[in-house]
Amino acid sequence: MQASTYTANQPVVENLDHERIQKFVYHESRLLDERRFEEWIELFDDDATYWVPAQIDQQSPLNQLSIFYDDKELMQTRIARLRHERIHVDDPQTRSVRMLSNLEIESAEPGAGYDLRARAVLCAIVFFQQKQYIYGGRCEYQLRDRNNALSIYCKRVNLINCDSAFHPLVVPF
């Protein structure tokens, strides 16, 4: 166990269970690698959002377009489509592997609606329609730690090339 030793804006929080949270985000990431989408969604709370902005430092998912901006219901629709036998864009199935690194954890401000913030650098390698693509960015998790279980209130993925033109993106980051 080790405490987060650096934060940009927040006071250093001692006694956060780094290893527990690391395990959680690794697991979350592996569920996507292994296309275990139903289990992946289960990590999100009912009022959760999954957001991949289309602009650097994008302020709002409401007033500007996003690459992904899903509530739980839309996540479920998306997953249902990924399971559909005639999803042409995912035939053959997209493969991907994610590397999470540089994990930083801090506790949330009181009243934030969640308990912890975790940031990690993401490198995703995606094999899509016979070509390999590399995506890089930073994942920001807003996590709840309730009843001894971690859950996701918000996952935001800030891709470094979020405002560039993309080939189809099939599996969430």
Added chain:
Amino acid sequence: MLSTTELQGLVKPDRVHRRLYQDPEIFELEMERIFGRAWLYVGHESQVPEKGDFITTDLARQPVVMVRDRADGEVHVLYNRCGHRGAVVCNQPCGNVRLFRCCYHGWSFKTSGKLAAVPLEAGYGEDFDKTDPQFGMVPLPRVANYGGFIFASLSDSGPDLKTYLGPMLRTIDDILNLAPDGEVQVSGGVHRYVFDGNWKAQVENINDLYHPPFSHASTTKEDGRQFQRQGSNTGAQLTDEDGNPISFWDETGIRAFDNGHGYCGKLPDSGSGSGPVFEAYLKALEGRHGPERAKEVLDVPWHNAIFYPNLCIQSMAQHIRVIRPISVDRTEVNVYPILLKGAPQEYNQQIIRYLNITHAPASLIQTDDLEAFRRIQSGLKTQGAEWVMLARYFGKDVPTDEGQKGMGTSELEMRNQYKAWADYMTQPQPRSNSHAS
């Protein structure tokens, strides 16, 4: 070089040759003869609201900047090229400038494109004429504005914009009428996607009403309904409960006009809406038009409008789609929400939210079509068959005062596009003066 006869031979009334999608020489000719002559959509003036505001894009692969003049507030479209050694001057997607300044030797340009200053100017001879437009950022030969939609032509000759667009002007009017303040705003960001395919596959797709039940099968539930569309209570019905395509796709009809333009009829959900946000919007709209007229205005009689060759406007989830050919087998498409001035903020937010679902690079809809375009590019490499069939309901199209109309799932729209294609491509024309000098 392909002769006029050879080019004409590649397009038949009900089919086109696979070379149209595969041959780099044809692609180069398209850039010169179609994109080099047509009125091309550049951007919307609301993207450059203040003096000195600019956006950069490309037309026929050539970098351009659309800028609002600091002096008179006019919107110009300039080639994004330094008048000295040719470097791209403006290297940002958007911003605001007092002057454009080249990174290389510091030549600077007014927002009209005129050369403003040359460092160490004395090094040039006495005959150096700073007012020569060639030393500035050269304006495109023709620029025109309709309802805030800015078009430009790389050619100094040809019909004016209104003549060129003809009946399509109505579709812009219809969109403007949807705004309670009578103006639209393109300020909600952009979806940018690319595909490994020819640009014409995207243009063909826009009014292809034959494909949705098949290409978009993965978005329908067992009852054949798609997920809920913006402002409607239910999802679009793509198929009947047995999975068969339903008849409205044909009944909604399709219209084709000169110069490759056209639109398809409305979808069944269009003009309907419910809930407090829609009610608030409707009230605002009635404030402008009155209740009767507001109802008419909402019932937009078309769904997708193609402004050949590089623009589509959709009425239901209002957006602009711009097609940017990159090479014979690569295309970028940009999708911008059209926000309605005077509508409740939540109503415009619904447009944005919905457009994420339909047209983001991670969308649930457009991505299946992109895969089809990619497979077309790959499949047309085969030598077994030479022709791409566009024969659906061929011979059944009905002439109208303005052009032709056909069944919704007719391939009339594509036949009409290739008629325009052949007209452009078989008219060799000397490059206009602005290119030759």
